[in-house]
Amino acid sequence: MSDATAAPGVGRPRTETRPRADLRRAGERYRSAPEPGVETRHAFSFSGHYDPRNTHFGALLACNEETLAVGAGFGDHRHRDTEILTWVVEGALAHRDGDGHAGVVRPGMIQHLSAGSGVTHTERNVGGAAGPVRFVQMWLQPDAFGTPPAYGLRRIEPAADGLTLLASGLARDAGSEALRLRRSDAALYVVTAGPWQPLPELPAAAYRYAHLTAGSLGYRTVSGPYGGGRSMDPGDSVRITGPAFVDPVAGAEGAELLLWEMHSPVAYG
Template sequence: MELPPQDGQAYETVEPASGPGRKERGRADLRRTAERYLSEPAEGVTTRHAFSFAGHYDPRNTSFGALLACNEETLAPGAGYEAHRHSETEIVTWVLSGALAHRDDAGHAGVLRPGTVQVQSTGSGVTHTERNVGGAAEPVRFVQMWLQPDAYGAAPGLGLRTVPDGEGLHLLASGRDADADRAPRLRRGDAALWLVRAPAWMPLPDLPAAPFRYAHVVAGSVGYRTVPGPQGGGRSAGPGDSVRITGDAFADPTAGPDGVELLLWEMHTPVRYG
């Protein structure tokens, strides 16, 4: 898994309404899972990419906010990624089903299962492997997200948090000092990742506000209005779908008939260059 290209526009901008002094409009940009670029980087491995990645490059789709990648990965029994190196990237992994074996040259090794988030700060450089756990009869499915850090050159680090069952808003990772005792630390001070769960037909809990928010549905479905008020169009997102949100878009989100579980990035600045 190589770093995605870093050329071109880094993020979707918030479009201002016409006329002087008018409030900027938000946008809820729905991307269906079938629209993702599909690749097979190794035998038994399939990946759907939300952004430009490795050999796939779209200059109009390189990142959103500080998020560089959001990949849906499936590793067949016996399959996985051989040793490869990363640096200066926050790699966050959430397993949907099965078990993912991780090992790196910084001394970390373990098996990641549903309900536990892993945050790997690659820092000055780390080599790791990711494989379907040995002896598995079923594929492992997981979402892996890459975030640009704002601190560089530090030694690699790894954090884990197991999330309790139940509805609500659960903090998975954060770069804020105030959250240091609640979740693994991100090396980006103005970003946080949340897990959101809601039962059938119920409104989602109050979501954190931010200039850039990225919602990725992992189970169930969510309905919402594109912007607040009667002018907002109704939309629905299902498993694998994502919504890139700016401003006050993504209004009145409500779980569908099977409830919903989604990952939500809260980001207050976009990718920085130079």
């Protein structure tokens, strides 16, 4: 995914506390075609698209849904001071970077590129593919800037309860198999549930971002009689502040969603 993001500073403002579940539909995303055979749907302001009311959520700077046709991809492009997480929904994505790392990301795997002081890489639909590759790529602000770049790729073992930790910078997760983020108060999970089953208990945080990758999901905005019912389809997302995402239940085909746990927002200054 090609672009450069200017790194904000390190001072963190007061955390937002008002509970809210802000549903954003897949069709509301800004679409772009940055390369031949590439379609991108952006959740936030990105590259030539700028909406001053929609630049980030919590520490999350980007959440892009990418579709790369057979033979398509992003040529050499550079990133810096960004934690980049990639989750493939369909097909296979080939990654190669200037520091000598190469890997193929397939469904059930998580890739982490910590751009640090700067790294150049390519992303392409894997050679010999019969169809497109579809993936979600998310950019997170790190705690420190100018660090050496780092790369990680692992196949996950789904947790029995449906809440599988993919990557984390939290001290509590230091001994886990999760990829290690350079953000000390954020973690990424994949959450799954079978048809008509409730989701497992989700971690609490000041900021949570849920992106549905497969199936469908229903939830209430707050607990009690005043909580309105909402539904989600693939590509929909919810920006959650406080305890505002209540009783989530999978639909007829089950559900898979990516969930960010974030305890502070983007820092400036």
